[in-house]
Each structure stands twice: as C-alpha cells, then as structure tokens.
Amino acid sequence: MRQRTFxxxxxxxxxVCILLPMAVLLVWSVxxxxxxxxxxxxxxxxxxxxxxxxxxxxxxxxxxxxxxxASMVAVLGTFVGILTARSTELYNFRGRELARGCALLPxxxxxxxxxxxxxxxxxxxxxxxxxxxxxxxxxxxxVPYCIMIxxxxxxxxxxxxxxxxxxLGAGPLRAFFSVTLPHLMPxxxxxxxxxxxxxYSQYFTTLIVGGGRIKTLALVLIPYIQSxxxxxxxxxxxxxxxxxxxxxxxxxxLLRQTRLDSR
Amino acid sequence: xxxxxSGLKVELQKKPVLRDLNLTAEDGQFLSxxxxxxxxxxxxxxxxxxxxxxxxxxxxxxxxxxSQLPVHRRGTVIVFQDMRLFPNMSVEENVAFPLKMxxxxxxxxxxxxxxxxxRVQLEAYGQRRVSELSGGQQQRVxxxxxxxxxxxxxxxxxxxxxxxxxxxxxxxxxxxKLHRExxxxxxxxxxxxxxxxxxxxxxxVMFDGHIAQxxxxxxxxxxxxxxxxxxxxxxxxxxxxxxxxxxFSSTAVSxxxxxxDGRYDLLVHSSALHFGESGLLSLRVAGIQFQGxxxxxxxxxxxxxxLMKPFSEAPGWSIGQRIFGSVDxxxxxxxxxxx
Numbered sequence: 001m002r003q004r005t006f007x008x009x010x011x012x013x014x015x016v017c018i019l020l021p022m023a024v025l026l027v028w029s030v031x032x033x034x035x036x037x038x039x040x041x042x043x044x045x046x047x048x049x050x051x052x053x054x055x056x057x058x059x060x061x062x063x064x065x066x067x068x069x070a071s072m073v074a075v076l077g078t079f080v081g082i083l084t085a086r087s088t089e090l091y092n093f094r095g096r097e098l099a100r101g102c103a104l105l106p107x108x109x110x111x112x113x114x115x116x117x118x119x120x121x122x123x124x125x126x127x128x129x130x131x132x133x134x135x136x137x138x139x140x141x142x143v144p145y146c147i148m149i150x151x152x153x154x155x156x157x158x159x160x161x162x163x164x165x166x167x168l169g170a171g172p173l174r175a176f177f178s179v180t181l182p183h184l185m186p187x188x189x190x191x192x193x194x195x196x197x198x199x200y201s202q203y204f205t206t207l208i209v210g211g212g213r214i215k216t217l218a219l220v221l222i223p224y225i226q227s228x229x230x231x232x233x234x235x236x237x238x239x240x241x242x243x244x245x246x247x248x249x250x251x252x253x254l255l256r257q258t259r260l261d262s263r
Numbered sequence: 264x265x266x267x268x269s270g271l272k273v274e275l276q277k278k279p280v281l282r283d284l285n286l287t288a289e290d291g292q293f294l295s296x297x298x299x300x301x302x303x304x305x306x307x308x309x310x311x312x313x314x315x316x317x318x319x320x321x322x323x324x325x326x327x328x329x330s331q332l333p334v335h336r337r338g339t340v341i342v343f344q345d346m347r348l349f350p351n352m353s354v355e356e357n358v359a360f361p362l363k364m365x366x367x368x369x370x371x372x373x374x375x376x377x378x379x380x381x382r383v384q385l386e387a388y389g390q391r392r393v394s395e396l397s398g399g400q401q402q403r404v405x406x407x408x409x410x411x412x413x414x415x416x417x418x419x420x421x422x423x424x425x426x427x428x429x430x431x432x433x434x435x436x437x438x439x440k441l442h443r444e445x446x447x448x449x450x451x452x453x454x455x456x457x458x459x460x461x462x463x464x465x466x467x468v469m470f471d472g473h474i475a476q477x478x479x480x481x482x483x484x485x486x487x488x489x490x491x492x493x494x495x496x497x498x499x500x501x502x503x504x505x506x507x508x509x510x511f512s513s514t515a516v517s518x519x520x521x522x523x524d525g526r527y528d529l530l531v532h533s534s535a536l537h538f539g540e541s542g543l544l545s546l547r548v549a550g551i552q553f554q555g556x557x558x559x560x561x562x563x564x565x566x567x568x569x570l571m572k573p574f575s576e577a578p579g580w581s582i583g584q585r586i587f588g589s590v591d592x593x594x595x596x597x598x599x600x601x602x
Binding site: 092160161163164165166167168169170171172174175178179182183 | 276312314333334335339340341343345347349350351360361364365408409412
C-alpha cells in the first residue's frame, strides 16, 4: 500500500515537472508583454500564431520537411537494424562480436565532431547541402539505436517460427514476412519511433550538413531561442513538442494494436 | 515414400553429432527413433528436414536426392515438441497455412482447414487464438497443420513429452489413427521405450550419433544387438557363464548356445523368469515398489546384476528374502564378457 502511494506521488511530481513548464510555454506563446515581476502576462497577442503559420519559417512547411526527413531516417534505420540484428543474433560467424561493437561505434562519437568530419566527405561526393546528405548523417546517428532495439527483439523471437513456416512450405522471404515480422512488430515500431525522434531533434548535424538550405523545425527553433523573443521561441517549442508527442502517440497506438492482435 | 539415409555426418559448432549414420524407412512405415537425450535424434530430424546442414552422406526420399533441396521444397514436415503454432494467426489460419503457401485460394483452404479440424474434434475452435487452447488441443492442431501440408515424410520430435500421462495416451492413439488414414511415412523421435515399442512398425535405437540397431519392436527388445541397447530398454539382467562345445552353463541354467566358446553373459528378461519350488536359480529380493496397477520387484541375480519384474499382485515376499526360479531359454541372447 505504502509502495503504491509512493509510486503515485512520484508519478504526480514527474507529471507536474513536465506539464508545468509546458503550461508556461503555452502562456508565453500568446503573450504580448510579460514583464517581471508580474505573475500573468500584461497583455496577450496572436502575433506568434500568425508568424508560426504565415511567417518566413511557416509551421506547415517545416513540419512537412521535418517529418519527411525523420520518416525516411526511421524507415531506413529500422531496415538496417533488422538486417544487422538478424546477422549478429541468428548467425554464428567469425568476427561477430567485432561487428556488434562496430555497429554501436557512432554512439561513442560526439555529434558535433562527427558532423564537421563527415561534411568534408559529403562535400567531396556532392552530398553536402542536400536532403540526401542530411538523411545519411541522421541515419548514422540513429542506426545504433535501431540495431540495439532490433537485436533484443530478434534474439527473443528467434528462428523457431520461421523454421516451422519453412517446413510447412514457405520460402525464406515468405516465412519472414508471414510469421517472423509480425512478432518483430513491437521492436519495429519502437525502432521507428526512436529513429524518427532522433532525426526530428537533430540540430547541429542538420545545420552543418544541410548548409542552412534544409530547414527543419529543430533548426529553426534554436535561433529563435537565441534571439531572446520568448513568445516566438515558446510557440515553436510548443509546436515541436506537440508534433513529436503526436508521432509518439501514433506509434504507441500501433504498438498496442500489435500486442492486442498477438494475444 | 521411402527414406534412405546413408553415411550421414553432421557437425554442430565443429563437434560431430551424427557419425556415419545409416537408416531406411519404407514407404508408409511408422518408424520410432529411440535413444537417450543428447544422442542426436532431434539433430537427425532437423537434418532430414533441411534445417541443419550435413557435412557428408546422402538423403533420398522417394528415390530423389533431397540433400541439396531447400527446406520448403523437401516435402518433409516436423512437428516439434513445442508445437510452434503461430500466435499471430487463429487456429484455422494455422491449419490453412501450408495450403496458403501452396497458393490455394482462401475459401478452399479455410474449408480444408475446417474439415481437418473436424477430424480431431476441434471444429468449434477455428476462430480462436492458439493461446486459448489447452496443451492437448494445441498438439492436435499442430498435427493436422502438418498433415495439411501433405508431406511425403512426417517427422515427430518428441511431440508428447509436454503432455500428462492420460493425454499422452490419447494423443498416441490419435497419431496412429491419422497415420493409418493418411498412410504416410512417419518417424517418431522419443526417449520413452514403451512408446517406441507400442507405436512403431520398426524401432531404430540410437546412441552417440549412430544407429545401434534397427528392427521390429520384438526383435529390438527380444534380441538386442548389444548390452547398451539391452540396458536402455531395462527390465533385464545377466547371468554369467561359460560356453563350451555349443552349450552355455551357468549357476542352475544350461542351454544351447550358437556362439564360439568362451565366457558370456546370458541376457535374462524379466518375462523369462519363472518362479516355483522346482527352480534351481537362487535370487534375492532387493526391493519392492507398489505402483498402483502393478508391483515392481527388484531381484538380484547370481553375478550381481539386477532386474525389475512386474507383478499384477504383490507376491508376498520380503526384502532380503531368497527365492528360487528358472529361466526360459527359448531364444537366448549372449554377450561376451569383457567386450
């Protein structure tokens, strides 16, 4: 009983710590002027909302480019994650442990160092300042996480069902799609959401590799924060967090559906 | 279809598991593959099905070499001990799966699945998830799913191990019934001696990756090829003696022996022991176990070996008591001592 009360207390405190700053951001989003030490804004304004939808960095365009980039990274990262996980978890070969370690190497290198270094290579191969270059770099950041998620799930699912499907007449690809992939779906959805949010929140790598031409919500948000315009930076922050939460909610819903189907 | 395996060698993680294995199963035959855990029975089934690669040897099914064929084209289906029903499909979708892989349209394959479910009294369970079925029901679904694939060779890998005793007997009867109906070559892997003897047309006894003996249940049990096979079946002991001029002589036992002269152990099955005042063979009662329908008595033979003899009623002896009996030497089996 005491444990349950304590757990509830922790939950409430955590929720307050997350929701209270969000609430403040929401208020700032529609604030005209809010000088210290007033507890509420002096006046309200829709300037930031107009700027959000009709300004030079309009939300719909930013959301579209951010979501498309992040979706591509999520799908490609999960694809690489599935294949890498299959080879390292289901097959025994010389150098397997080395392969496992190498797959996680990008996590050891700081993003800023990596972005500056890779930009030189991208300039040489003509991928600098392009969406393809940004996707590639985001992919390198996201792939280790996708591999880790898929490795755990692949190990848990194993090859039993696939073997059974094959003895019942399914070719290897059909066996994978018919019986293995449905069991991997929780991991696939987790990998997709992780890949998406990692790419969605990339700032420095997008700035360096995209050369300012590839505009994402994260890229636009930081300068607004640095500019000191609290109202504008608040409204973009709210847009960023809300869109990310929406994507997470969709993945969470799909994850629950796959769990219900397999019960 | 006839299965012929010759010179089969399989290694797992560079360790030999199957060593120069030879085995034949005739068309429509029910063959039991019997042996202790770890002897390579399951490895053999998986190699036949193509799940595990082989290092040497040939596999022929219906006269065709299948060793290079991929798993899904061999026509061999395994029913595993853990059944491996697909949790993401309903019961009827599981049963219809092999038909789906053969390109049968949805209406026909679900109709076939329903017909198969009816054969095992599960027609009302088609729409359910496999997790909603009991162990015995899941086993029946796994069996008919295998049969839906119309295999040329059905491989059963200890399918009854996870079931309780009553259910196991029901499932054995069902497997035999389906075998008679579908008339397909079947190999059953088991470590249960009684199961192997009761179900099969032929029994292959396996130790350490090779076949020690293959024959009818009576041959394998009554005339085991070596001590290891005899000991594996249990229920037997040995009487040491000498063979001179074609006659075996031991304490109170003498019989013809078609073996060269020398020292031998006579294999004594519990069924060959008879008790009565006229018996000259002295035995000691070493243990008595009440097991419900029968009482098992452990007897010590001259020479120091033991055997277990079942009695439908307790014989009224006490532990340590000396009793006298005789051995039926109608079809004696001799093993040389020291080899």
